[in-house]
Amino acid sequence: MLILFQMIGCCGCLCAQSAVDSVRVYFRRGYSVLDLSFRDNRQTLDAFVGRLDSLLADTSRHIVSLCVEGNASPDGTLGANRRLSGNRAKRVLEYIRLRVALPDSLVCVVAGGIDWDGLAERIAADPRVPARERALDILRHTPVWVFDDSGRIVDSRKKQLMDLDGGRTYRYLLEHFFPGLRNASLRLSYTVASVVQPEEKPVGVPEPEPESGPAVPSSGTDSLPSREAVPEPSSGSASGHAEPEEREPLHRLALKTNLLYDAVLMPSLEVEYRIDDRWSVNLEGEVAWWSKKDRHKYYQIATIGPEGRYWFRTRKPWHGHYVGAFVGGSWYDLENGGRGYKGELVMTGLSYGYMFPIGRSLSLETGIGIGFLHTSYEEYLPVDGHYVYQQTSQTNYFGPVKLRLSLAWRLWDRNRKGGAR
DSSP, rough: OHHHHHHHHOEEEEEEEEEEEEEEEETEEEEEEEETTTTTTTHHHHHHHHHHHHHHHHHTEEEEEEEEEEEOOOSOHHHHHHHHHHHHHHHHHHHHHHHOOOOOEEEEEEEEEOOOHHHHHHHHTTTTTTTTTHHHHHHHSSSSSEOOTTEEEEHHHHHHHGGGGGGGHHHHHHHHHHHHSSEEEEEEEOOOOOOOEEEEEESSSOOOOOOOSEEEEOTTTSSOTTSSSSSHHHTTOOOSOOOOOOOOOOEEEEEEHHHHHHEEEEEEEEEEEEEESSEEEEEEEEEEEEGGGGGGGEEEEEEEEEEEEEEEOSBBOOOOOEEEEEEEEEEEEEEEEOOOEEEEOOOEEEEEEEEEEESSSSEEEHHHHHHHEEEEEEEEEEEETTEEEEEEEEEEEEEEEEEEEEEEEEEEEEEEESSSO
């Protein structure tokens, strides 16, 4: 034993240093879909996976844990944001596990809900925040829910933030800080084994990397209340102050009618399904089947056309510019007491449009379609109660073929049950 201790003293001792690697990826408002093209998500995750691969191959390093925590911004309800944050963490972990094999014992997933700590950190660092000190005081000392003696909700942290300075503070936070709170953080903890000479500083041991996100305040008197400190009340016990702002619906489907076609007595109906933030498919149809046989007047036309759309980056779904590609077909019989035209047409082209919300579930859409149209039709004349064929003609046309001013009713709220996917 004496010889062994002498050898350790001469040659050094084997020790382990702990280290942390943390990154953060971001999500769009109300969504848990991992969009690698959003901000720097692809570069961040690729670099993180590369470092994780290197750790797994290095026998001198031992992974202790990988914790993925999802977060959300305060807009929306507490329960919906907790589900949303959990789904965000799961989507990121799924992506990591597609690239790297990790045992379940090393992985933890946390649904952080609303990141109040991160919001306070950002407010403290920005002197431009309106009523900054009062906002920090609300975050540090106002519970998520404020109850009266009867257990009813009479106030909340979010409501006080929304009312602060006539709403100026909340609007500033919404624009500048909320996007950064919609994230999922990855914290990889590991140990590094190294030989350390007695009374010498370890050589080659990496210093722990700083957290990419805001630090969590201490548990002193000025720290924020725990996210789980106040339970979320059921809808039956909540008073009028339970939800200062209802969560924004996450609609996948829209039913629409083109007001321009409706105005010329050609009722229209459109159905659009939003695949994700970028892509949607639209199907429209119009029918006008009016006739007065005794006067030889016919206004009969039926049209159907599918369309695929690409939406440019906007503030929220169903709000912004899009371009599309469409095809369509039509059957018609048009006569106004004289020469009549009966035939079919096909068309194809490109469209451009813009949609903006005018209510919680209503939007207005404007657009135009330019393309190629080909029609083949028979010309006829009404003679003695009969329709006498004259000739068959064809027409080709290139130019505007669609004009849209549509009222859209957005429905199928994916946030109503189970959160967004």
